[in-house]
Amino acid sequence: MFTLDDTQQQTSRDQAQASLDQAKASLAQEEVNLKFLTIELNRQTGLANANAGIPSTRDQAENSARQSREHIAQLQAQISQMAASLGGADYSLSQRRIVAQTEGSVEDLYFHPGEYVGASTNVVSVLPPASIYVRFFVPETEFASVHLGQKVQVSCDGCKPVEAKITFIASQQEYTPPVIFSVGSREKLVFKAEARAPGGLPLHPGQPVEVRPL
Template sequence: MRMLRQGGARLTTMVLALLLAACGQDDDRTYQGYVEGEYLYLAAPSAGYLQTLNTARGSRVRAGAALFAIAPDPERQGLEEAEARVQSAEEKLQNLKEPRRPPEIAAVEAQLQSAEAALRLAETQLRQQRALARQGFISQARLDEAIAAREQAAAQADALRQQLASARITLGRPPEVRSAEAELEAARALAAQKRWQLEKKSVRAPAGGEIVETYYRPGEWVAAGQPVASLLPDDRRRIRFFVPETVVAQLRPGRKVDVACDGCPNPLSATVTFIAAQAEYTPPVIYSRGSREKLVFRVEAVPTPQQATVLRPGLPVDVRLSGG
């Protein structure tokens, strides 16, 4: 009887141990994964010779740090030409908006007075020629010449009157002003385009991170849009791991997970940001403990910015889901 009691106690202890172990596995589940980096390939939009390379591969940079520059000679010359066109258009528009200067108006008035005097003389000569023609002293051709001279003098005087009236207008000439304004806007747009092209010849770091690789050396020709350096920002490192379909329903974006890796001083913290909508087979880089393939769901988590720098792309990690 005593032996039966001892055997029953041992059996109860084993059952409790199995139950606790099962609970522990459910509350503390660890899955294998790896670190993945999202690289930025930095390039200039226009071609040229690489003038400077301010950073070496493997170095860390801050956001806004100068990385490299392409020789900007053609773009600088184009900007100078565009800015000269802007200045010329501004002066032309200002000249049209301002009233004529007094010396210019005085010159037109003097020309008008001379034209009116010539008109009076032509009219006098025409009257004389008509009187002579009635008496038969001159031919019809001479009379026609006098008529034409008078009409020419009248037209010249009328043109100068119109010119003087236009010169005295203080608000400028609306059609010409609108045309000059359109030319100025076009010149400014061209200058802005040339300025943008010149600024983009110098490339700065869009975010803080690590320069992974450089592809050119100073003096080499770089084609338009060809990457000169690749940057791994600190906020572009991802923890990618895989969980079975029995666990994926318990995960939600925003859940915290613990990450451990060989050589990491302390467990790291990450936040789940992505859960795949479809299942897939276990990838070759993940070695399951069983011999059969299992369907798993890909999950991605983002580490904290302070801890991201210790995670190298491709590094194997263990992700633990603890608690709810």
């Protein structure tokens, strides 16, 4: 949907990646170094076994190989920690990219690129298709014939009639709203009702419709 300013998070992520790459390069170099040190240690051991080598030289070769192995173990531990840090940096960066949890149409936009947005502030309004329903008003004289779960037909200009079920009926009557799309309604008192369909109704918010019982 939109992306929050991620300059700081991107920089942290790049630094974590660079540190990890450098540590991996150092590990690869040290592993090559250990191979040469191991070859030298084996050579000095062979000379010592043949009484042709110098003991101190053999000891030095063994000490160098041991230090290299310890260094490799340290680098491997650092790489594990750096990989975890990189994962955390990736997560922080991903949280700057806001993705809607459901499909729907954008109904309102409260901020524009470059504007400051405070924490826990709405940025955009999304209307999922399943949330689209019709609200209509039942005349007092017909209220007794209306019940929850009743099927109704919803139609509008230029659209095919669709079937819906009444999911809400107000318990209190009210006066006819000043803006009501029914030129033939003369009733003063009405009951508000709502009808829905699985997956929502193929209508636009505020679109005038006609509701008839089935």
